[in-house]
Each structure stands twice: as C-alpha cells, then as structure tokens.
Amino acid sequence: MTAIRHEARVPLTAAGRRFDQTLAELFPDYSRSRLTAWIKSGAATLDGATAPPRQLLRGGEQVRLEAELEAEVASAPEDIALAIVHEDEHLLVIDKPAGLVVHPGAGNPSGTLLNALLHHDAKLAELPRAGIVHRLDKDTSGLMVVAKTLPAMTALVEMLSRHDVERQYEAVVLGSLVSGGTVDEPIGRSMGDRLRQAVRDEESGKHAITHYRLRERFRAHSLLQCNLETGRTHQIRVHLTHIGHPLVGDPLYGGGLKLPRRAAPELVTALRGFRRQALHAERLAFEHPVTGEALTFTTERPADMTALIAALRDDLAAHGHDDD
Numbered sequence: 001m002t003a004i005r006h007e008a009r010v011p012l013t014a015a016g017r018r019f020d021q022t023l024a025e026l027f028p029d030y031s032r033s034r035l036t037a038w039i040k041s042g043a044a045t046l047d048g049a050t051a052p053p054r055q056l057l058r059g060g061e062q063v064r065l066e067a068e069l070e071a072e073v074a075s076a077p078e079d080i081a082l083a084i085v086h087e088d089e090h091l092l093v094i095d096k097p098a099g100l101v102v103h104p105g106a107g108n109p110s111g112t113l114l115n116a117l118l119h120h121d122a123k124l125a126e127l128p129r130a131g132i133v134h135r136l137d138k139d140t141s142g143l144m145v146v147a148k149t150l151p152a153m154t155a156l157v158e159m160l161s162r163h164d165v166e167r168q169y170e171a172v173v174l175g176s177l178v179s180g181g182t183v184d185e186p187i188g189r190s191m192g193d194r195l196r197q198a199v200r201d202e203e204s205g206k207h208a209i210t211h212y213r214l215r216e217r218f219r220a221h222s223l224l225q226c227n228l229e230t231g232r233t234h235q236i237r238v239h240l241t242h243i244g245h246p247l248v249g250d251p252l253y254g255g256g257l258k259l260p261r262r263a264a265p266e267l268v269t270a271l272r273g274f275r276r277q278a279l280h281a282e283r284l285a286f287e288h289p290v291t292g293e294a295l296t297f298t299t300e301r302p303a304d305m306t307a308l309i310a311a312l313r314d315d316l317a318a319h320g321h322d323d324d
Contacts, residue, residue, distance in 0.1 A: 003066075003067075003069070004065065004066070004068075005065065005066050006027060006064070007062065007063065007064050007065070008027070008062075009060065009061070009063070010046075010057050010059055011059060013059070014057050017056070017057055018053065018054050019039060019046065019051055019055040020032070020035060020036050022063075023044060026063060027065060036053050039051070039053045040052075040053065041067075043066055044063065044067070045063070046061045046063060047061050047062050069126055075104050075112075075118060076110065076118070077115060077122065078110060078111065078115035078118075079116075080111065080119065081116075085297050085299065089149075090147070090149055090288070090289065090290045091131075091145055091156070091289065093143060093145050093146075095143055096136055096143075096144055097302070098140065098141040099138065099139060100113055100116075101138045102132060102135040102136060102144075103129065103132065103135065113132070113144075114129065114132060117130045117131065117146060118130055127148075127153055128153070130146070131147040131152075132146055133153060133156045133157050134231060137234065137237075137277070139276035139277055140277060140281065142169070143298075143299055145165070145284060147289075152290060160231060165284070166283070166284070167228045167231070167284060168225065168226070168283035168284075168285075169225070169226040169228070169236060169279055169281050170215075170305070171223070171226050171240065171278060171279050172223055172247065172248045172278035173221065173240055173245040173246065173248065174248060175222060176222055176321070177214050177217060177222040178214070180211070180214045181211075181212060181243075182209065182210070183210045183212070183240075184208075185239065186201065186205025186206055186208060187200065187205050187206055187233070187235060196234075197232070197233050197235075199242045206230075208230045208232045208235050208238075208239065209228075210226055210227070210228060210229070210235055210239040210240075211227045211228075211229070212224045212225065212226045212227075213226075216312075218312040218313070218315065218316050219260035219312075219315060219321060220260040221248065221258070221312055224240075226240075237250055237253045237277060241253040241254075248271065248277075248308070249278050250277035250278075251275070251276075253277075254277070259271065260319070262319065263315060264314070266311050267314070267315045270307060270308050270311035274304065274308055278305055280299075280302060281299075282298060282299055282300075282301065283297070283299075284296070284298075285297070
C-alpha cells in the first residue's frame with residue numbers, strides 16, 4: 001500500500017456544494033467512490049474534523065487527506081509478454097494477440113491481459129480494471145488503449161461513450177460480397193443462449209452501428225474493413241452474421257465451413273485450420289486525453305490471417321469469379 005497526504009483549501013466558489021462533490025474536484029486522481037470511503041473513515045477532514053459526505057461547504061475550509069492507497073484490482077501480476085505499440089506517462093497502446101483473455105473471469109482466473117498489465121506496471125493496480133477502458137474478445141487480435149492514470153481513464157471512457165475513438169477492423173467473412181454497407185440494428189443478449197448476443201428490437205437491445213467496406217472479393221469469401229460507431233459486445237460478429245456473412249472460424253456465430261468448388265488442398269487446409277473468428281483490430285485513432293495530440297496507431301494483420309488471405313487469393317487466381 002502507498003501512503004498519500006494532500007492538503008487543499010476549498011475555493012469560495014464551492015460555497016453551498018457538498019463535501020464529497022468538492023473533494024472529487026480537488027483530487028481528480030481518485031475515484032468518487034474511493035474519496036467517499038475516505039470521508040466516511042475520517043481519512044479526509046474539514047478544518048481538522050470529520051464531516052459527512054453530504055456536508056454543505058461555506059468555502060475557505062482546509063481539506064486534509066491522509067490515507068493508504070489500496071489496490072483497486074485484486075488479481076496477481078503475471079509475467080506475460082506484451083506487444084507495446086506506444087507508452088507515455090498517461091496511457092499505453094498494446095497489440096493484443098488472439099487467444100489472450102482481457103479480464104479474469106469464470107474459466108479464466110489468471111493468464112489474462114489484466115494480469116500482464118499489473119506485471120508491466122504495478123501502479124495500475126490502483127486503477128479500476130487496471131486501466132482497461134475497452135475490450136477485445138479473446139480470439140480477436142489487435143489494438144487496445146489502456147489508461148495509466150485516473151484522469152486519463154475518465155477521459156478515455158468519456159471519449160468512447162461519445163464515439164470519439166476511431167476503431168477500425170479487418171474481417172474475413174463467408175460469402176462473396178459485391179459492395180459494402182452499414183448495419184444499424186440494436187444488439188442485446190440472445191434469448192436462447194446467454195453466451196451469445198443477437199439483433200434485438202429497440203426496447204430490448206442497445207443502439208449499434210457497424211460500417212463495412214469491401215476490400216477484396218474471393219470466390220466464396222470476402223475481406224472487409226469494418227468501422228464501429230458504437231462498441232457493443234460482439235458487435236461486428238453479430239451484425240455480419242445478421243446480414244448473412246458470418247466471420248470465418250467464428251465458433252459462436254460462424255456459419256460453418258464453406259469451400260468453393262474445386263478448392264485446392266491448401267485452401268481446404270487453411271479454412272479448416274482457422275479456429276478463431278477472422279477479426280483483427282488494425283487501427284486506433286483518438287486525441288490524447290491529456291495533451292490533446294492527435295494519435296493514430298496501426299498494426300499488421302497476424303500471421304494466421306495473412307496465410308488465410310493468401311490461400312483465398314491463390315484460389316481466386318486459379319479459378320476466377322466465373323467458377324463461383
């Protein structure tokens with residue numbers, strides 16, 4: 001645990017405001033829930049005396065905060081390699097490999113990205129979820145941003161909720177598309193399977209929009225660029241399945257193996273051996289939450305998707321679209 005000591009004077013403009021509200025403004029590096037707990041325990045005082053969180057202020061009081069900074073995250077650090085694309089004092093951007101779970105949970109109590117982050121920087125234990133502000137599914141690869149301070153975390157969460165973070169993905173799907181489009185359909189938990197999400201009506205689903213653009217068209221598959229306006233659970237996977245083009249290899253929403261006629265053994269092997277959803281978060285762009293600098297990060301597609309796309313290209317070169 002880390003001992004902290006801070007002092008500040010309540011501004012006169014805070015007259016009539018509550019103690020807990022003003023404390024959060026004076027010390028934005030700490031969460032409101034943590035500050036409220038410190039008020040209740042007596043670690044945060046007004047003019048040397050304890051006061052309730054809802055105490056109304058007159059302005060000019062002396063605030064003193066003396067507390068032990070306990071970890072927000074109980075998980076243990078683990079020495080798991082991280083591909084760090086960018087890091088500064090406020091945030092880091094990582095390239096998550098397929099197969100790495102983001103948060104510990106049922107069936108995955110350890111060996112997660114969160115455990116790896118705690119090993120990389122022990123101070124992340126002082127932040128909720130170790131600074132993780134958004135997630136990728138276990139078998140989706142690509143870019144994620146992680147906050148290193150509470151102000152950066154608060155700002156990034158707000159940016160994500162306002163859709164001010166550009167997230168671009170690359171996907172290989174079943175079906176030979178001829179154009180792109182937009183899917184604007186609410187998403188909510190499936191009524192028949194709690195592990196799945198599904199397109200729902202507006203009352204039971206949350207607003208979700210996915211834009212997709214055709215990059216390459218193969219005989220029985222397509223390579224798409226997908227851009228999110230919203231960030232619902234499994235959004236790209238659900239939306240593309242809804243329009244009849246599930247992701248190759250998707251164990252939850254996939255449409256099974258689809259082989260073009262007279263497919264070469266190399267393509268058959270590539271498709272049968274692709275055991276995860278063919279989805280990669282390739283681009284992340286946002287304004288730095290502290291400096292305001294425009295940041296853009298990109299990452300190459302992983303080797304398994306590169307091999308799959310190469311096999312689809314070879315098949316198209318050998319047969320052409322007329323054999324579809």
